Amino acid sequence: MKKASVLASLLNGTLAAMFALGGVLLxxxxxxxxxxxxxxxSPREFAGLIGFLSVQAAVLLAIPSARLAGLATAGTLSSAAVATAVIDCDYVASLPPLALLAAVAVDFWVTPSTIASKAT
Incomplete structure (x- = not known):
């Protein structure tokens, strides 16, 4: 197994676990x-919706053929969390979702190369 593939798998598993845990808590x-x-x-019901979308992102990240869809969902959720914190001028609260967004970006950068290497 190549280094990029191992990195993508580890990062993917970690992201899936984080989104699953966060979604269940919501x-x-x-x-x-x-x-x-x-x-x-925001209304409290909105937390349940975001929780469902987070669990959906975790499931998509765990399925290799749906990994890119999971990364897109996870990136959208993380971006929205950062934007919400910045709009509320709660800059410290924007740091965790910003770190998560960076991890999603790194995983997105590594994932296409692992998909291409498996196809050959």
Whole structure:
């Protein structure tokens, strides 16, 4: 197995686990995650929707043939989280989703090369 393939697999597994955990916490309505939506002025039901989309991103990341769709979903969710924190002028709160967005970008950069190497 090539280094890029190992890196992509490790990064993908880590991202899938993070999005799955975050999604489940949002779906069950954990107070720490729901408070983030309260501070942003979003309805509590919105947390469940974002939680469902996060779990969907995790599932797509775990399926090799759907990895790019999972990265697109994860990138969109992370970008929206960063934008929401910046709009609310909560710059410290924008750092975790920004780090997650950077990890998604690195995974996206590595993933096409691993897909191309498996096709040959």
């Amino acid at each position: 779906i069950i309505g954990h107070p720490a995650t729901v408070n983030l939506f309260d501070r942003a002025g």
